[in-house]
Amino acid sequence: MPRSIALLVTLSFALTASADERSLNGFLKIKSFSVPEAHQAVAVDLRSFYAISNRTIARYAKETTESKPKAIVRWTAPAESPVKHLNSGIVLNGRLYCANSNWPKKPLRNTVEVFEAATLQHLERKEFPETEGAINWIDRHRGGWWIVFAFYGKADVRKTRLVRYNDDWQNTGVWTFPESVIQRFLPNSNSGGAFGPQGRLFVTGHDHAELYVLAVGQKPGELIHEATIKAPIAGQGIAWDNGKPPTLYGIVRRSHEVVRMTISPTVN
Numbered sequence: 061m062p063r064s065i066a067l068l069v070t071l072s073f074a075l076t077a078s079a080d081e082r083s084l085n086g087f088l089k090i091k092s093f094s095v096p097e098a099h100q101a102v103a104v105d106l107r108s109f110y111a112i113s114n115r116t117i118a119r120y121a122k123e124t125t126e127s128k129p130k131a132i133v134r135w136t137a138p139a140e141s142p143v144k145h146l147n148s149g150i151v152l153n154g155r156l157y158c159a160n161s162n163w164p165k166k167p168l169r170n171t172v173e174v175f176e177a178a179t180l181q182h183l184e185r186k187e188f189p190e191t192e193g194a195i196n197w198i199d200r201h202r203g204g205w206w207i208v209f210a211f212y213g214k215a216d217v218r219k220t221r222l223v224r225y226n227d228d229w230q231n232t233g234v235w236t237f238p239e240s241v242i243q244r245f246l247p248n249s250n251s252g253g254a255f256g257p258q259g260r261l262f263v264t265g266h267d268h269a270e271l272y273v274l275a276v277g278q279k280p281g282e283l284i285h286e287a288t289i290k291a292p293i294a295g296q297g298i299a300w301d302n303g304k305p306p307t308l309y310g311i312v313r314r315s316h317e318v319v320r321m322t323i324s325p326t327v328n
Contacts, residue, residue: 086290087271087308087321094128095120098311098318101197101252101297103149103156105177108132109309110156111318112146112297117158117180120318122301135180142185143173148197148252148297151177159207163194170195170209186229193219197297201255204232208263210249217249218242222261222276222283233280237263240285241272252297257306260286264310266295293319 099113108119118131137143144162151157156175161168172186172195188195193209200206204224211219220242222235237250241263248266256262261274261283273287293310301307301320310319 086324088324089292090320093318098316101148102309102318104299104301104309105151106303133180159195159198161194167191197253212249235283238285251295254300256300264295
């Protein structure tokens with residue numbers, strides 16, 4: 061059986077196991093890259109990965125053999141730019157979509173910033189009327205846009221919500237996080253998220269070296285916590301490599317590393 065198929069079978073087994081068997085052994089690190097922009101998140105496409113910090117994005121060759129590669133191109137927000145706190149990114153059809161907020165300032169201002177992926181030329185900005193909850197990540201799934209608005213602290217973290225939008229950016233559903241995941245988010249909140257194998261949602265907090273696998277029901281409501289997976293990262297924004305499933309990218313903020321990893325074939 062090819063390794064990629066075996067890993068998907070492993071994931072399928074874990075997600076259908078009973079509650080006391082539902083933790084995978086973890087993700088295996090394939091390679092890591094030391095890049096200064098690995099502070100908030102990483103995005104990925106067929107040929108490149110994009111390291112994202114608060115106000116800077118850098119594109120790197122994905123198949124480089126260097127542990128400290130040089131950026132192909134870099135973009136930094138101008139001084140007057142409303143780009144203050146980039147949190148995540150996803151590449152679709154040659155465009156890089158990044159979630160941005162001015163957190164922790166008030167009132168909150170949330171935007172999606174759109175770049176040409178190859179050149180990192182800034183193309184456009186989508187502003188959101190929501191001023192409660194900081195936009196932390198964006199993804200595309202089931203023909204819609206999915207965005208998390210995060211709240212912080214013990215008193216407010218349960219207000220964190222996953223919102224689905226149609227192509228006209230109309231709200232078509234809201235999901236909340238289960239208490240078992242909220243407890244792992246504390247004292248912060250949901251940081252990253254990406255839909256992966258079998259349409260499951262993989263999310264991170266801000267600090268822990270683990271991911272939470274969630275099922276998203278067809279109807280809005282509470283997300284279902286199906287598994288917790290150890291990972292060689294420390295929270296923050298993640299991205300699935302659709303060119304080589306089930307490869308996942310994440311970061312370690314303190315060491316400014318981008319990490320490429322895959323699911324371990326062994327179940328606890």
